[in-house]
Amino acid sequence: MSGHFSSLLATDQPGHARVPVTVLTGFLGSGKTTLLNALLREPDLQGTAVIVNEFGAIGIDHDLIAHTTEDTILLANGCMCCAVRGDLIGALVRLGERQAADGSALRQVLIETSGLADPAPILRTVMGGPAVKERFTLASVCCTVDAVLALGTLDRHPEASRQIAMADHLFLTKTDLLGGPVPQELLGRISGLNPTGTVHQQREQHAAVLRQMMQARANDARSAPAENGLFYRPVSAIGDTATGDTGTPPPHADGITSFVIVRDDPLPRDGFYAWLDMVIAMRGEDLLRVKGIVSLQEQPERPLVFHGVQHLYQPPVSLPAWPSEDRRTRIVFITRGVDAEAMDESLRVFARRRRPRPAAAASPDLSSQPKETP
Amino acid sequence: MASDVSQRAATLARLWSELAVRHVALGSSCGCGAGGVSLQLIDFELDIVDYLEDAGLRSGVREVEEFFRARPTSQATGLPLQTLLEDLERDAFAAAASAWLLARLERTLNSFAELHGGRPQAAP
Numbered sequence: 001m002s003g004h005f006s007s008l009l010a011t012d013q014p015g016h017a018r019v020p021v022t023v024l025t026g027f028l029g030s031g032k033t034t035l036l037n038a039l040l041r042e043p044d045l046q047g048t049a050v051i052v053n054e055f056g057a058i059g060i061d062h063d064l065i066a067h068t069t070e071d072t073i074l075l076a077n078g079c080m081c082c083a084v085r086g087d088l089i090g091a092l093v094r095l096g097e098r099q100a101a102d103g104s105a106l107r108q109v110l111i112e113t114s115g116l117a118d119p120a121p122i123l124r125t126v127m128g129g130p131a132v133k134e135r136f137t138l139a140s141v142c143c144t145v146d147a148v149l150a151l152g153t154l155d156r157h158p159e160a161s162r163q164i165a166m167a168d169h170l171f172l173t174k175t176d177l178l179g180g181p182v183p184q185e186l187l188g189r190i191s192g193l194n195p196t197g198t199v200h201q202q203r204e205q206h207a208a209v210l211r212q213m214m215q216a217r218a219n220d221a222r223s224a225p226a227e228n229g230l231f232y233r234p235v236s237a238i239g240d241t242a243t244g245d246t247g248t249p250p251p252h253a254d255g256i257t258s259f260v261i262v263r264d265d266p267l268p269r270d271g272f273y274a275w276l277d278m279v280i281a282m283r284g285e286d287l288l289r290v291k292g293i294v295s296l297q298e299q300p301e302r303p304l305v306f307h308g309v310q311h312l313y314q315p316p317v318s319l320p321a322w323p324s325e326d327r328r329t330r331i332v333f334i335t336r337g338v339d340a341e342a343m344d345e346s347l348r349v350f351a352r353r354r355r356p357r358p359a360a361a362a363s364p365d366l367s368s369q370p371k372e373t374p
Numbered sequence: 375m376a377s378d379v380s381q382r383a384a385t386l387a388r389l390w391s392e393l394a395v396r397h398v399a400l401g402s403s404c405g406c407g408a409g410g411v412s413l414q415l416i417d418f419e420l421d422i423v424d425y426l427e428d429a430g431l432r433s434g435v436r437e438v439e440e441f442f443r444a445r446p447t448s449q450a451t452g453l454p455l456q457t458l459l460e461d462l463e464r465d466a467f468a469a470a471a472s473a474w475l476l477a478r479l480e481r482t483l484n485s486f487a488e489l490h491g492g493r494p495q496a497a498p
Contacts, residue, residue: 271421281398281413282489342488345481349418352425 005276005306005313018137019096021109021126022214026144027153027160028115031173035144036112038207045211047107049095051088053114088122089129096135108214109136116159119166120288120309128312137314138307140213141289143167143197145190147175147182154189165193165256165334166289166309169213171206172199195258196291196332256288259340261347263329266295271353275346284311286338292331293323303327379472383462386479390459393483393490394419415486419455423447426458426478437470 026032036050092109099106113122119141126138143163146153153160164170170190172182182201190199200209272294280287291307299318306316333343394416427447430438447454459479462472 274418274421278398278413278415278418279489282491339485339488342485345485346489349421349425349482352428353421 005273005280005308005316018133018135019099019106019109020139020214020216021092021111021136022139022210023111023113023119023122023126023141024144024210025113025117025119025122025141025163025167026115026171026173027146027150027157027163029149030115030144030146030153031171032112032115032144034173035171035206035210036110039110039210042207042211044215047105048214049106049109051091051109051111053088053112053117088125089132092126092129092132092136096132099135108139110214118159118162120162123166123309124312127309127314133314139216140168141166142169142171142210142213144171144173145186147172147186148177149174151183151186151189154193161193161256162288164190164197165258167194167197169209170194170197170199171210172201173203173206175201175203193256193258194334196260196334255337256334257337257340258332258334259343261329261331261333261340261344263295263347263351265351266297266300267329267347267351268353269296269298271350272296272347274353275350278350279343279346280308280311280313283335283338286336287311287333288336289334290331292329293319294329294331295327300327377465379465379469379476380463382476382480383459383465383472386476386483387456387459387463389487390455390483393486394456396490398490415490416453419453420447420450422482423450423454423458425482426475429478430474433474435470435474437468438474441467441471441475 024032024036036052039045040050088111095106095109111122111126113119123138123141126132126136143166145164150160154164175182187199190197200206287308287310289307289309290313292305294304294306296304301322302318302320303322304316304318306313308314333340395414397412397414424447427442430442433439450457458475461467462475462479465472467475
C-alpha cells in the first residue's frame, strides 16, 4: 500500500525552496486588519505579498489597509473557503509565475481570510492544490481573538471555534478594553479548543510575532511542536508516558477534541507510515490539524517533522538534529470527534511492526538524506 | 448453550468480518496523486496478531505465554486473526488464555471500529 502520507515521501523535491504562506484568520471584527496594518509597518517585509479576502460584493478591506502595495491582492465577492477558492489559487499561481518570470524576490505570502471563513479549505488549497504546492508551503496559521466578545461569539458561531482550533498562534485583541486581566474562562475555552496553540496577550508584540511566523519555515525546528510549552498538557497526553490518570480528552460543545500521542521509544518507519495512512484514509475529514515530531527507529538522531490538514499533508522533513533534549515522539491531533484511545491503541499495533512487508504493502523508503526545509 | 467465551468471540468475529473487508480509499478526489489506492483492514491481520503476541509474551500470565510459544505468529499463514477468532469461538484454549486474548482483542478491534467511523462495537 502506498498511502496518502507515505506517497509524499516519493514526491517531495529536496532542494526545491518554496515560499512560506501564513494564513491570518479570525472572526468578524476580531482585529485581523488592524493586525495586518501593524504588520505592514514592521521592517524587513520586502518581498511580502498579501492576499485579502472579503465577504461581500464590494470590497473595502483593501482600502482599510494603510500600506497597500502592488502585491496586495483583494479577493472580494465571496468567501475564500468556498466561493472564491479558485481566485485564491489563481492569485498564488500568478505570484509564483511572476517570481519565476522576472526573478522578483517573493519571500513570503500572508493570506487574510474573511471573518466567516473556515480555514480548512484554505489550508487544503495551499497544501494540496497541484498548481500551488509546487511553489508554496504553509508556514503557520494565526488567529485573532476578540478578548471582549469571543466567549459569546464562540457560543454562537462554529466558524469561530474552527478558526481557533486550527491556529498555531492566537492573538488576543482588544485586551485594553477589558479593564483587567484576560478572563480565565476565555483562556480555558481557547485552551480547550486548541491546547497546543500559543496565545499572545501582549498587543504591542503581535505584529512582530506575526512577522516572525511569516518568515519561519513551516517545518523548521522553531515551529516544531516540541518547542511549544503548552504541548505537554497532561490532560491531553496519550501514550507511553501518560501513565496514571491522564484523563480523557475533553469533548467540546462544538465537537472539537484535541489530544497528544506520545511515545518514548522510536517507531518503525514502515509501521508509522502505515498507521498514519490508515488514519488519514479512515478519518481524514475529521482531522482538523495534525502536527508531529517523530522518532523513527531507522533514523533516531534525525526526527521527522510533519503537519497536515484533514487528508492533506506537506512532505515530512527530517531535521538534522533534535531541537531539544526531549526525544519523544509527540503527535498533536485537533479533531472533530476522533477517539484518542482508539488512535493510541491502533498506533500500538503498528508500532510493533518489524518484519518486512510484501512489496505491495510497503511504504516508500525514506531517503537517508535530510530533506531540505522548503 | 454457548459459553461466554464463545459468545464474546463470535461477537468479535462478526465485528471483524464486517470491518476487515471494507475498502478505505486513500486520497480519492484529491490532487495529491495518491487517489485510486485503497486498503482493507484485513491487510493488517498479521500486525494485530503480532502485536497481541508481543504483549502476550510479556503478560506474566503463564497460560498466555505458553499459548504464544506454542503458536508463534512467525509461523502464521493465511488470515491469522480470523483463525484465532474462530478457535476462540470453539473455546479451544485454556480459560486464562482465552480471557486474556478476548480482553485484548476487544480493546484493539473496537479501536479499529471506532476509527472506521464509530461502527457498533463488541461489548468489552
